[in-house]
Amino acid sequence: MNDAMQGGDATPFDFLLLGGGLQACLIILAVRQRQPMASIAVIEAGERLAGNHTWCLHDGDVTGPAREWLWPALSARWPGYTVRFPGYLRSVPLSYSAVTSQDLGERAAAALRQGPHDLRLATTGQVLDDHRVQLGTGEVLRGRRLVVATGRADMPRNLGGWQTFLGIELVTPRPHGLQQPILMDATVAQVGGFRFLYVLPLAPDRLLVEDTCFADAPDLNLAERRQGVLAYAERHDWLPAAEVRCETGVLPMPWRLPPQPATNHVRAGVAGGWFHPLTGYSLPWAAAVAEHLAQRDPGEPLGDGWRALQQQHRRQQRLPLLLNWALFRMAEPAARTAMLDLFYRRDASTIGRIYALRHTWRDTLALFAGRPPRGMARWPRRWPLTPALEAPQ
Numbered sequence: 001m002n003d004a005m006q007g008g009d010a011t012p013f014d015f016l017l018l019g020g021g022l023q024a025c026l027i028i029l030a031v032r033q034r035q036p037m038a039s040i041a042v043i044e045a046g047e048r049l050a051g052n053h054t055w056c057l058h059d060g061d062v063t064g065p066a067r068e069w070l071w072p073a074l075s076a077r078w079p080g081y082t083v084r085f086p087g088y089l090r091s092v093p094l095s096y097s098a099v100t101s102q103d104l105g106e107r108a109a110a111a112l113r114q115g116p117h118d119l120r121l122a123t124t125g126q127v128l129d130d131h132r133v134q135l136g137t138g139e140v141l142r143g144r145r146l147v148v149a150t151g152r153a154d155m156p157r158n159l160g161g162w163q164t165f166l167g168i169e170l171v172t173p174r175p176h177g178l179q180q181p182i183l184m185d186a187t188v189a190q191v192g193g194f195r196f197l198y199v200l201p202l203a204p205d206r207l208l209v210e211d212t213c214f215a216d217a218p219d220l221n222l223a224e225r226r227q228g229v230l231a232y233a234e235r236h237d238w239l240p241a242a243e244v245r246c247e248t249g250v251l252p253m254p255w256r257l258p259p260q261p262a263t264n265h266v267r268a269g270v271a272g273g274w275f276h277p278l279t280g281y282s283l284p285w286a287a288a289v290a291e292h293l294a295q296r297d298p299g300e301p302l303g304d305g306w307r308a309l310q311q312q313h314r315r316q317q318r319l320p321l322l323l324n325w326a327l328f329r330m331a332e333p334a335a336r337t338a339m340l341d342l343f344y345r346r347d348a349s350t351i352g353r354i355y356a357l358r359h360t361w362r363d364t365l366a367l368f369a370g371r372p373p374r375g376m377a378r379w380p381r382r383w384p385l386t387p388a389l390e391a392p393q
């Protein structure tokens with residue numbers, strides 16, 4: 001379908017998506033499930049949908065009807081994972097799943113083709129107003145529901161720390177034998193901040209191994225991290241292995257968030273602040289937003305339901321913002337390890353609620369009860385409860 005038929009001066013698209021990453025792909029899947037014949041246009045700067053990532057989530061992060069279209073899209077699922085700290089090793093019985101860019105991009109492209117659509121790859125767009133986007137070519141597309149999901153491209157300067165990582169997908173020479181992910185192995189040398197290795201067993205002979213750091217600065221030394229991954233793989237007898245893919249990330253771990261801009265179009269994905277400030281995960285909230293939009297007539301204003309969803313998310317972001325503040329403002333790097341160590345000693349349901357941003361007041365109090373970890377003199381007398389949410393742009 002092209003502009004002559006829809007989106008330009010003619011009938012607008014039902015959904016006009018600027019950005020074709022994780023959030024846009026989930027909206028495509030949700031809309032095809034709830035409104036199969038809705039017209040969808042996607043404008044993506046890259047050469048393909050979904051970019052180059054492996055996205056994970058705790059299964060409990062997503063509840064309700066979004067599971068109908070998200071679960072079939074998942075690439076791998078595990079009943080639990082392990083965490084390793086210098087003093088202990090623990091298996092956490094929380095089911096955990098992954099979806100690769102390759103799988104999600106192909107599924108979203110196939111779903112698009114099942115109804116009226118227009119997919120513009122290698123094309124950038126700029127928002128003109130609440131219903132129109134101008135492409136790099138000068139062409140203008142119109143949509144009844146404009147969704148801006150351009151990722152971090154236009155996020156303001158970060159206030160807080162950073163999660164920096166490099167991951168390599170390896171094909172091992174023999175079955176690696178790892179049954180479930182290692183979410184955090186903090187028994188490795190601590191350099192540059194709180195450092196840990198993360199491993200996903202994607203298939204019996206395939207692993208994604210990531211060298212991650214909670215650091216004060218957004219620097220990522222690619223050669224050093226690559227060496228970290230390979231040394232870890234060697235230690236576990238996973239070499240010599242073929243390297244099939246590499247991904248990198250520099251994700252903000254803020255203790256403040258910018259105010260929500262007042263627009264009548266939707267800002268979704270991380271561009272709209274829909275992420276977990278401590279873990280950087282955004283998939284669960286991208287799924288919730290996709291389901292919300294797909295259930296509504298794209299010609300109707302979103303109104304109170306949308307505002308309530310936004311407010312609830314902002315409220316639940318407060319605890320992880322505070323934890324980031326404690327991690328980066330109060331703790332020496334060694335105390336960061338102790339904070340995470342304490343966190344993973346909690347019962348699985350508490351860990352699950354905090355990952356899902358469904359924690360209770362009781363969870364918050366329990367986290368800060370008792371003596372602070374080694375390396376922190378004391379908890380502050382006054383927590384930055386109010387300034388934690390909004391930061392100047």
Ligand SMILES: Cc1cc2nc3c(=O)[nH]c(=O)nc-3n(C[C@H](O)[C@H](O)[C@H](O)COP(=O)(O)OP(=O)(O)OC[C@H]3O[C@@H](n4cnc5c(N)ncnc54)[C@H](O)[C@@H]3O)c2cc1C
Binds near residue numbers: 043124249280284
């Ligand atoms: C390597 C990596 C691994 C991650 N792992 C996880 C994980 O396991 N679980 C999890 O929940 N989160 C994870 N995250 C965090 C977060 O979920 C991702 O950043 C996620 O991709 C954000 O989704 P999004 O749709 O908001 O943005 P993106 O997926 O980044 O998509 C934005 C898209 O918009 C396009 N774009 C930008 N500007 C324009 C423009 N002007 N015109 C047209 N197109 C434009 C970009 O090319 C991009 O494809 C990870 C992040 C990274 C970097």
